[in-house]
Amino acid sequence: MPEAAIPTTSAVLKLPHPLPLDGGQSLDGVDMAYEAYGTLAADKGNAILICHALTGDHHVASPHPITGKPGWWERMVGPGLPIDTDRFFVICANVLGSCLGSTGPASPAPDGRPWGMRFPVITIRDMVRAQVALLDALGIDRLHAVVGGSMGGMQALSLAANFPARTAAALVIASTARHSAQNIAFHEVGRQAIMADPQWRGGDYNGHGKGPEKGLAVARMAAHITYLSEEGMHEKFGRKLQDRAEKTFGFDADFQVESYLRYQGLSFTDRFDANSYLYITRAMDYFDLAEEHGGQLANAFAHSSARFCLVSFDTDWLYPTAESRRIVHALTAAGAPVSFVELSAPFGHDSFLLDVPALDRVIAGFLNQ
Amino acid sequence: MTASLRPDLALIAANVAPGSRVLDIGCGDGALLAALRDERGCDARGMEIDPANVAQCVARGLSVIQGDANADLAFYPDQAFDYAILSQTLQTTMRPDRVLEELLRIGRRAFVSFPNFAHWRVRASLFLGGRMPVTRLLPVAWYETPNIHHVTVDDFRALVAERGIRVEQAWFLRGDKRTTPAAANLRAEHAVFLLSR
Numbered sequence: 001m002p003e004a005a006i007p008t009t010s011a012v013l014k015l016p017h018p019l020p021l022d023g024g025q026s027l028d029g030v031d032m033a034y035e036a037y038g039t040l041a042a043d044k045g046n047a048i049l050i051c052h053a054l055t056g057d058h059h060v061a062s063p064h065p066i067t068g069k070p071g072w073w074e075r076m077v078g079p080g081l082p083i084d085t086d087r088f089f090v091i092c093a094n095v096l097g098s099c100l101g102s103t104g105p106a107s108p109a110p111d112g113r114p115w116g117m118r119f120p121v122i123t124i125r126d127m128v129r130a131q132v133a134l135l136d137a138l139g140i141d142r143l144h145a146v147v148g149g150s151m152g153g154m155q156a157l158s159l160a161a162n163f164p165a166r167t168a169a170a171l172v173i174a175s176t177a178r179h180s181a182q183n184i185a186f187h188e189v190g191r192q193a194i195m196a197d198p199q200w201r202g203g204d205y206n207g208h209g210k211g212p213e214k215g216l217a218v219a220r221m222a223a224h225i226t227y228l229s230e231e232g233m234h235e236k237f238g239r240k241l242q243d244r245a246e247k248t249f250g251f252d253a254d255f256q257v258e259s260y261l262r263y264q265g266l267s268f269t270d271r272f273d274a275n276s277y278l279y280i281t282r283a284m285d286y287f288d289l290a291e292e293h294g295g296q297l298a299n300a301f302a303h304s305s306a307r308f309c310l311v312s313f314d315t316d317w318l319y320p321t322a323e324s325r326r327i328v329h330a331l332t333a334a335g336a337p338v339s340f341v342e343l344s345a346p347f348g349h350d351s352f353l354l355d356v357p358a359l360d361r362v363i364a365g366f367l368n369q
Numbered sequence: 370m371t372a373s374l375r376p377d378l379a380l381i382a383a384n385v386a387p388g389s390r391v392l393d394i395g396c397g398d399g400a401l402l403a404a405l406r407d408e409r410g411c412d413a414r415g416m417e418i419d420p421a422n423v424a425q426c427v428a429r430g431l432s433v434i435q436g437d438a439n440a441d442l443a444f445y446p447d448q449a450f451d452y453a454i455l456s457q458t459l460q461t462t463m464r465p466d467r468v469l470e471e472l473l474r475i476g477r478r479a480f481v482s483f484p485n486f487a488h489w490r491v492r493a494s495l496f497l498g499g500r501m502p503v504t505r506l507l508p509v510a511w512y513e514t515p516n517i518h519h520v521t522v523d524d525f526r527a528l529v530a531e532r533g534i535r536v537e538q539a540w541f542l543r544g545d546k547r548t549t550p551a552a553a554n555l556r557a558e559h560a561v562f563l564l565s566r
Contacts, residue, residue: 309427328434329444337414340434341423358424365428 005061005071005078005085009036012101015133019096022123028110032134033101034058034093037077038085040140047140048083048367049131049167050092051148051155054223054280055272057100060092061085066271072353082364088144095155096130097122097280099273105203106273116275117203124151124287128158132166145169145367149352150319151280154287157327160308161289161300169307171366173359174316174352176323177297177330178288183318186226187281190219194274203275216274217265224264229315229348233257290330297330308338309366311359313351315344339366374400376545377456377482377561384480384538384563385409389451392416392475394438395458399426406431414450416441439463442471450476456561459483460516466528473534473566482561485541487521487554505544506558522554529564538563 012033018026035058040047050060052072057064061071061078077083077090094102097119105119135143146167148156153175160170176183194200197215205211225233237257241247244254253259290297308331312324321342331338343358345351352359374382378401385391387409393402396415399422405411415433417423426433434441438455439462453476455468460483462468472479484506485491494502501511509515522541529536541548541557548557 307432328436329441332434332444333446335446335449337412337432338434339423339427339432340436341420341427342435343420343424358421361428362424365430369430 005037005074005081007035007037007062008039009034010058010062013134013137015130016137017133019126019130019133021120021126021129023120023126025120027096027103027120030096030103030130030133031101031107032093032096032103032130034091034134035060035062036092037061037090038088040089040138044140045142045144046087047089047091047135047138047143049135049143049146049159050077050083050090051127051131051146051152051159052092052095053148053150053152054284055220055268055277056152057098058092058094058102059100060090064271067267075355076360076363082360083147083367084364088367091134091138091140093131093134095127095151095280097127097276097283099276100271102130104273105275105279106206114206116206117278119275119279121286122279122283124154124158124283125162125292127283128155128162131155131159132163135166141166143167143169145171147171147173147363147367148175149173150175150349151284153319154284154289157289157300158287160304160306161293164301164304164306167306169309169366169369171309171311171363172324172327173311174313174319174349175310176287176319177290177300177327178323179285180323184285186222187285189222191278191281193218193222194278197274200274203278205274210269212274213266213269216269216272216277217262219265219274219277220268220272221261221265224261226318227348227350229317229346231315232346232348235346236260297326298333301331301334301336304334304336306336307366307369308336309362310338310340311352311362312340312342313345313348313356314342315346316349316351318349374404375456376542377559378404380540380542380547380561381454381456381480381482382409385411385452387411390414390449391452391454392445392450393454393456394442394472395455395461396422396426396431396433398422399429399431399433401454401456402426402431402433403429438468442468442475445475447474448477452476452478452480454480456480456482457484460518460520462518465518465520466532469528469532469534469564473564477565478537479564480561481525481564482559483520483525484516485522485554485557485560486519487523488558489555490558492555504558522557522560525560525562529562533566535565536562537565 153172194215197212200212
């Protein structure tokens with residue numbers, strides 16, 4: 001077993017300049033919580049930015065401060081691992097709009113009270129602007145690579161498209177260049193569950209108990225289904241009953257899959273803010289990289305000189321292979337050097353977080369160029 | 370490295386201009402791409418249908434996309450490459466004629482290699498044995514071979530002539546060795562053509 005990675009930095013950096021937003025507003029004094037691993041080379045050419053997914057955080061390879069669980073990509077980031085902290089200076093920041101250290105709707109507004117629903121609606125590109133502002137503050141002009149899965153992949157694409165001088169490579173895993181109607185629909189179910197919870201109180205729940213826990217739990221349950229494959233769920237749960245021999249002819253969690261989803265929903269409320277969930281899902285729904293570039297996805301990459309690598313999974317029905325292929329075709333048309341592979345893995349969308357040895361080899365090979 | 374390449378690939382590698390931009394369609398495990406990158410300083414990219422091969426290529430640092438020559442060549446811009454390479458793949462495509470046209474749209478030149486179905490062993494197998502040939506270059510039985518459009522050297526020459534495609538050079542192989550162009554349709558197991566418009 002490789003030794004665990006230990007962050008060389010775990011800090012909150014206050015951005016020195018106001019952050020302009022796609023919605024027309026700007027945010028002053030944005031906090032960016034981040035971790036860094038490894039050593040920045042003298043020429044600052046060995047930096048890799050990892051962008052996390054919807055409910056992820058900057059604890060990419062260090063234990064989560066609330067849950068105590070290992071970092072979300074501990075199996076990928078560390079000494080001798082595919083994203084090798086002996087070689088690379090690895091940065092991961094909590095995204096703008098989140099609730100785990102960076103500025104979001106739970107942060108205090110200038111009047112001292114939490115922003116709540118007064119927080120401006122943000123986009124994936126706004127998140128990327130904040131990441132780039134962090135890189136500015138760290139003195140990193142050009143990344144060796146930007147890496148992300150799912151929403152992290154959207155940020156990686158957005159960074160390569162909108163800040164082409166800032167990265168030499170982009171690795172985009174289980175992601176998409178736009179949210180589909182189905183993607184938006186699942187998110188809307190989640191948002192409506194939160195907003196239908198009386199404890200949500202129009203987003204102004206701070207100081208009123210624990211907030212819309214039930215709604216947030218239901219949102220997480222619905223989303224969690226989209227992260228798994230039907231085959232994986234069938235294998236894990238089938239129709240097995242939970243701690244009982246017979247159906248109860250009631251509405252308790254008779255089935256293991258019900259019990260599992262309820263647990264996933266409830267434990268999520270311990271670590272995530274309901275308003276952050278609203279804002280971040282909105283940002284993902286608004287994401288359409290082609291729309292930002294005159295309706296032609298290939299135009300998004302017209303000024304990029306980066307190398308790209310896209311990876312999809314055959315059981316991912318949230319961002320299926322066709323979405324990655326669309327991006328690959330656009331990059332091909334733009335003349336960009338691009339690699340693409342659809343890997344076989346049973347875990348659905350979540351495959352990028354789990355044990356898929358071929359993914360490790362692809363990531364290591366792409367980053368070591 | 371070139372020495373360890375399959376003979377038709379070694380021939381192609383030796384005839385690609387250094388520093389050129391190359392697309393290898395059906396690049397397999399990336400052996401030719403790696404040789405072109407490492408020894409000829411090429412901007413070498415690939416397309417491959419088998420995901421395990423693609424993963425291996427990317428793991429060795431090559432730019433390779435998982436794709437199908439029948440459908441995915443359409444996304445490349447005109448004249449994006451100095452060379453498009455199609456080695457031992459033409460006979461597996463749905464419409465070899467259309468793939469050839471695509472190669473010369475994407476690339477200024479194209480290398481195409483294929484097993485010659487008119488080699489005397491193949492003829493003998495069919496003529497004397499009355500059975501579809503299974504030979505060193507065509508090792509798979511008729512019902513499971515990916516080679517759905519068998520082609521001979523003369524068939525290929527006729528097709529390129531009909532399409533106004535220029536043959537810049539041609540090489541013929543028997544086993545690992547070069548053989549003369551004389552009676553190539555009978556004597557060559559394998560042909561490599563360099564084409565242009």
